[in-house]
Amino acid sequence: MPHQRKVIRDAVVAQLLGQTDAGQRVFPTRIVPLRTTELPAISVYTLEDTVSADSSTTGPRTLIRDLPIQIEGWVRANDNVDDAMDELALQVETAMHRDQYLGGEVSDSILDTTVMEVVEEGARLLGLVVLTYAATYRTMAPEAPPEPDNFITADTTRMVVGGVPDTEQHRDEVVVQEIA
Amino acid sequence: MSFAQLLAVVDRAVQKHLDSVPVIYQSLAGTVEVRGMFDENYVLVDGSAHAGVEQVGPAVWFRLEDLPLHPDDDTPLLSILGKTYKVRERQPDGPVGGSIRLLLHVVDVAFELPPDGKAGSLASVGGQDPRGEQVRRAPGQDMRVFLNQLGWPLLP
Numbered sequence: 001m002p003h004q005r006k007v008i009r010d011a012v013v014a015q016l017l018g019q020t021d022a023g024q025r026v027f028p029t030r031i032v033p034l035r036t037t038e039l040p041a042i043s044v045y046t047l048e049d050t051v052s053a054d055s056s057t058t059g060p061r062t063l064i065r066d067l068p069i070q071i072e073g074w075v076r077a078n079d080n081v082d083d084a085m086d087e088l089a090l091q092v093e094t095a096m097h098r099d100q101y102l103g104g105e106v107s108d109s110i111l112d113t114t115v116m117e118v119v120e121e122g123a124r125l126l127g128l129v130v131l132t133y134a135a136t137y138r139t140m141a142p143e144a145p146p147e148p149d150n151f152i153t154a155d156t157t158r159m160v161v162g163g164v165p166d167t168e169q170h171r172d173e174v175v176v177q178e179i180a
Numbered sequence: 181m182s183f184a185q186l187l188a189v190v191d192r193a194v195q196k197h198l199d200s201v202p203v204i205y206q207s208l209a210g211t212v213e214v215r216g217m218f219d220e221n222y223v224l225v226d227g228s229a230h231a232g233v234e235q236v237g238p239a240v241w242f243r244l245e246d247l248p249l250h251p252d253d254d255t256p257l258l259s260i261l262g263k264t265y266k267v268r269e270r271q272p273d274g275p276v277g278g279s280i281r282l283l284l285h286v287v288d289v290a291f292e293l294p295p296d297g298k299a300g301s302l303a304s305v306g307g308q309d310p311r312g313e314q315v316r317r318a319p320g321q322d323m324r325v326f327l328n329q330l331g332w333p334l335l336p
Contacts, residue, residue, distance in 0.1 A: 030231040033224055043231050072229050078288055119227040120268055122235025123220070123286045128227045 004105070004139050005067065009046045011102040012069055012133075016042055019095035021088060022073065036076060036124055040088055045070040061141035068112065069133040071096075076124050085116050085127040092131055102135070109135040151176050184276040191243055191279055203240060204259040204291065207248040211293065217241040218260055238265060238284040241273065251280055258284065259291040 009028050016026045022042045030043035052064040071092055077084040093111060100109050112134040119126045158170040181189075200215040218240045226232025240260065244250065251270045258265045265284035273279040 027231075033226075033232045033234045035234050039233065043229075045230055070230075072231070074229070074233055115228075117227045119225050120285070121237060122223045122225045122233070123238050123284070124235060125268075125285055126225055126227075126233055126235075128229050130229070 004065075004137060005046050005049060008067065008069070008102060008105050008135060008137065009044055011105045012044045012071070012096075015099060015102060016044070016071070016092065016095050019098075020073075020091035021075075034074060036122075036126075039074050039076045039126070040084075041074050042088075042092070043072045045072065063139050063141060065137050065139065067106075067135045067137060069109065069135050071131045071133070073129045073131075075127045075129070077127060078125065081118055081125050081127040082116070085129040089114055089116075089129050089131060096131075096133060106135045106137040109133045184278055187274060187276060188243065188278055191274075195243070201260060203242075204293070205247065206257040206259075206291070207254050208256075209248040209254075212248055214242065214246045216246075216260075238286070239281055240265075240284060241279060241281045243279050244277075247280075251282060257287070257289075257291060258282075260284075264289055264291045 013026050013028050016022070017024060020026075020040070020042065022040045025038055025041040027041070027043045029045055029047075030041075034041050046067055046069055048068055050066045052066060055062060055064045058064075073085070073088045073092060075081065075084040075088050096109070096111070101107070102109060110133065111131060113130075113132045115130045115132075117128040117130075119128055152175070154174045154176055156172045156174065158172075160167050160170065195215065195217060198217060201218045203214050203216045203218070205212050205214050218238070220236040220238045223235045223237040224232045225235050238260075240258065248254075249256075251267060256267060258267075264287050266287050267282045268285045269283040271281040271283065273281045
């Protein structure tokens with residue numbers, strides 16, 4: 001069973017796919033650089049997860065988590081790069097607002113910050129817009145799989161090699177650990 | 181021979197051997213064809229993003245006396261190998277400032293030649309002086325001196 005963070009990340013990608021000028025170019029945790037011809041493109045990151053202090057009073061143990069979801073969008077444009085960034089940001093906000101519960105995977109999600117950057121080092125003027133959503137979700141503390149029963153005693157039975165057919169088998173009973 | 185003159189000679193020799201490319205240079209003072217050393221190196225543009233964008237960083241090098249105006253006083257458009265560029269950064273080059281490296285951005289505009297369809301030479305660069313008389317830049321004339329002759333307000 002995957003971690004809930006992966007489920008949420010995939011839900012965000014699914015919610016954005018085909019809903020912006022990036023079309024199908026929406027990637028979870030993209031690290032490989034993009035090419036200029038692939039823009040606009042969006043990458044979704046969930047790299048930091050904080051558990052609320054209130055979780056310590058829950059029983060059975062429930063983890064109340066605050067997850068920033070970073071949605072990074074690259075656009076290419078000429079001098080109107082700011083307009084292009086705002087347009088992509090509006091499309092992302094619209095798609096995210098369509099279902100703030102991300103298909104039931106989070107308790108809530110709301111836009112927290114938008115940061116825009118104009119990057120000019122290369123042949124094309126590019127714009128980077130980062131929208132961060134604050135998402136809240138809960139998980140039960142995961143149960144460890146049950147351990148095997150304690151190994152308390154062992155029986156061994158040995159045949160004597162080369163013995164006659166009616167030679168008695170040798171049987172031992174060993175106590176591995178003593179139970180108080 | 182002064183150091184600056186020596187450097188100019190070396191620059192010319194290198195320019196000749198390293199296959200400079202023709203550049204149509206649309207300056208405020210007119211459109212001319214000059215030769216420059218063009219380069220497109222790999223640049224990874226990432227800003228503060230987790231995944232950057234692969235690009236090339238086009239740049240062109242000129243001897244300053246080949247240009248109609250000093251790039252500091254100009255907003256040129258350049259046509260190089262079929263693409264149109266504008267200048268994003270000017271980097272004076274060399275210890276005596278006789279050359280310049282221009283970092284470029286691609287722009288999606290069609291490059292327009294003068295009505296006669298030809299880029300001129302430096303000798304065709306000219307304009308009207310404050311008295312309304314036609315002035316041409318003399319070969320080898322310092323461009324700032326020439327611009328002062330034209331009375332351009334952007335010069336000190």
